[in-house]
Amino acid sequence: MFAEVLRDDGMVYLDNMRSAQVTDVYVLKGKGAEVYEPRFTYHGFRYVEVRGLPEEPKLSTLQGRVVHSAVERVGNFSCSNALINRIYSNFLWGVRGNLxxxxxxxxxxxxxQGWLGDIANESKAESYDFNVALFYTKxxxxxxxxxxxxxxxxxxxPPYWSVYSTNVTxxxxxxxxxxxxxxQYADTHILEAHYSSMKKWIDFMSSFLEDYIMPRDRYGDWCVPPESPHLIHSGTLNTR
Known part of the structure; x- marks a missing residue:
């Protein structure tokens, strides 16, 4: 089982995984060295809980394989502050885990899922460390x-979840x-390829303007501290 945090008893905490099973099951043959590497799933995790081994596992018992889209590393950063270097390292791991x-x-x-709001501004930061030109073209x-x-x-x-909430954010x-x-890339072909579609969306959203103010927002400041659920979900408009 794979998890981000541990319970007080040292076992993995899975409540925040919601309905995700985050569990791989493998039945050993019992003859010699065996290798199991799932090909139809992947896991984002900090901790792994292993059950059923006849002896206590060592750190070398499991080997993690980092898998992500083939984006070439093009930048690097380091400074004299260990905390900032660690934050930068965490950023790189976060990017790789989600491409x-x-x-x-x-x-x-x-x-x-490919939520548009999550990546709108963070994607530019990625371009300083990885060549994401083809990735975002796609x-x-x-x-x-x-x-x-x-x-x-x-x-x-892609709209695996068909969420057309008609919001501007x-x-x-x-x-x-x-x-x-x-x-970043001094490349105009993206603007040329998408200009008509971008204009179509702006024209569509402009029809909702009220005295030059755009009222269409579903998510508010996602996510503010939950003093009230109404502050997080500031709107529930669903218009397709």
Whole structure:
């Protein structure tokens, strides 16, 4: 079983995984060295709990394999402050864990979806450390393919979850990412390929303006400290 945190008794804490099973089951043959490497799932984790071994496992008993989209490392950073270096290292691990043909929101629980809001601004930071040009070229195509006839863009792309909430915050990633793409790579082909679709979305959203104010927002400050659930989910509009 795979987890991010431990319980007080030292066993893995799984409540935050929600419906994700995060469990691999392997039956040993019992003859010589055996290797098990799942090919149809992956896990984001800090801790692994192993059950059923006849002896206490060593650190060398399990070997983790880092798997992510093939993005070339192009940048690096270090300084004299150990804490800042650690934060930077955590950032790199977070990026690698969520580049899985789409930029996922998390690698561990029962989502692992391409939420647009999660990546709108963070994606530019990735471009300083990894060559993500082809990666985001592909994902912008996913967003374009998911745009409906009205011009509405889903909050998740590809829309495995069909969430067309008609809000301005999450889908604005479709405008933001081509902007930094041009700044970072001096490449205009993304703007050329997506201009008409971006304009279609802006025209669609402009129809909701009230005295030049955009009222369409579903998520608010995601996520503020939950003084009240109403402060997190500031709107529940669902219009497709």
């Amino acid at each position: 899985r043909s789409i930029p996922t929101d998390c690698p561990q629980r029962d989502e692992r 994902w912008l195509n996913d967003i374009q393919d998911a745009q409906n006839e009205k011009g509405n863009i889903p909050d998740v792309a 999450w889908p604005s990633a479709y405008i933001i990412i081509p902007g930094w793409f041009h700044e």
